[in-house]
Amino acid sequence: MDVQGIWFDPCGMLPRHMAAGVVLSLLLGLWSTQALEMSVGKIPFLEAVNGSTVMLPCTYASCIGISNLYFNWQFNESGTMVKMCESVIPKEGVEPDVTILRERVEFVGSSKGNNVSIVLWNITFEDEGQYTCFGRNPKEKGKNHSAIFTLIVVDELRVVDNTLTIIIGSAVGGAIGLLMGFMLLKNLTLFVLAKLEEKNKECLVTSSGIDNTENGLSGSKADSKPTPKKK
Structure with a gap:
């Protein structure tokens, strides 16, 4: 129905621009719930001792599933993003063939757990900085997402004063x-x-x-009368 140039929906409730906005919001909400998401956990940083071995966690999730999911780990080295490893997961449940691009890096993830975590062996002070876990899912028209994990390298862990x-x-x-x-x-x-x-x-x-007995009250022995003699 068209009145004075304003289009109404079949139920006669919303003008055209409002109906279009509602539909667009619903589509965007549905798309956001289906989009790929990379996560490094609730605590996106780690403090570790120089020379130790650490794990950098990362998992992925997608409501509509994955197909040829590409992922990599990158290290921010003085402003330059350097790849540490990369691979493609063909489909859910299939383990990826990971290419390692940097020394002391080991892939420890598993597609069965949506896990693409890596381990850094014998870390040094040069390894301190930001690490980016990146993913792109062609099944979502190339939708990509990334998460940043920060590594802090110290001489020794701080002793917490519990006083x-x-x-x-x-x-x-x-x-x-x-x-x-x-x-x-x-x-x-x-x-x-x-x-x-x-x-x-x-x-x-x-x-x-006791008082009742001593005072000769009724019911006590002192109250009793002698039996009269017979004549």
Whole structure:
């Protein structure tokens, strides 16, 4: 339906420009959920000691699957991106034939786990910097994505001072222990008071019976009369 040059959808709810915008948003949302994604994990950095061996993690994901997925690892060497390894995964479940382009690099990933991680052997201070895990999936019309992992190389790992943590833990533990001791003492006190109260009640009942007997009240032996003699 067309009124004054404005097109409405069949339900008569949205103008043409609004309907087109909604459709475009839905398509973009659907495309983004299907797009290839490379990930280096929740913590994208690592601090390691000079001379040690480290793993640089990277996984990929795609809602519509992969076909001839190309991936590589690159190192930012003073502003120049240098390839460390590369390969193509033909399809899901097929292990790639990885080409290693730099010394001390080993591929340890597996397509069965969507994993394209690598290991760096005997790292040096020159290995410190940013590493990029790149992927491109032709099945998504060449959609590509990358993730950056930062490696920090040090002489020795920093010793974390746990003094404050120990003090806080001790204080909290002491407070909990004091509270438990107070509750135990409270319960013990209530128990003793209940026993004393119960004993006092027994004493009152006993003393009441004795008083009745001594005072010659009804029901006591002092109240009883001698049997009259027969004439």
